[in-house]
Amino acid sequence: MIELRQLHQLIAIAEFRSLRAAAEALDVQQSTLSRTVRAIEDELGAILLDRRHSGVELTEAGQAFLREAKSAIELLERAQRHARLAGRGKTGSLTIGIQTSLGTGFLKELLRRYPRRKLTTISA
Amino acid sequence: MIELRQLHQLIAIAEFRSLRAAAEALDVQQSTLSRTVRAIEDELGAILLDRRHSGVELTEAGQAFLREAKSAIELLERAQRHARLAGRGKTGSLTIGIQTSLGTGFLKELLRRYPRRKLTTISA
């Protein structure tokens, strides 16, 4: 299955018209991107890049695919933004001060009933 | 980063309203899906599922996110279909018969010049 990481890598490659440059920008090795492109091409059964010795160039299939893929990613990122906004206020961190004596009984029970909360203890 | 695999898992969960059922359908363990949901929720900072003891239910945030995410995935899959169509005829497998004597010199050179082709040898 093509993953988002791979698509982002492909997008960078297309923007830089170069594996080398994209690799540097993404802070990975050329080899990583070479393998990624190869994997996507194999999965699609279409060649996406024209490998030149002066970099790479999108084939027609590559241009079409990337244009559509970008729209999809755009949509997904909007979805994430919306979800993050929806989550505001309903989640977040809560900082409280409490005497240690209280921290042993009631608080422990509270955290047991509401898992996923993390308790940071600072001893006096 | 949220990956497509995770979104597909989330979609299955939403359809089945159950981790158990979705896990069976996807042929993974419940624990896998539990962790996936948790990971997405953490990344988004929003709770997507109401965990009941009779299964799960999408929260409002979950419904909204999944609706948008599904559209994005739909778009991506269209992009892949288009690319596969574009690749037809320009790629594919070519089966040839050839005498072994020819397979050593010319063919080897040919394959060297056109990498990524695989040669399957069937000895007589």
Place this chain on the structure above:
DNA sequence: CACGATTACGCGCAGCGTAAGCATT
């Protein structure tokens, strides 16, 4: 020779299965 993409090899970690745990009906 320089530059840029490809490929072989080995490693570390993310994702998973197993199994135990916990809460509710």
Place this chain on the structure above:
DNA sequence: AATGCTTACGCTGCGCGTAATCGTG
């Protein structure tokens, strides 16, 4: 007791870095 989600633990496969290779201007 049965059902269903969560969590701890260890392993395996995948993605990556390193480094060597190939091919062209």
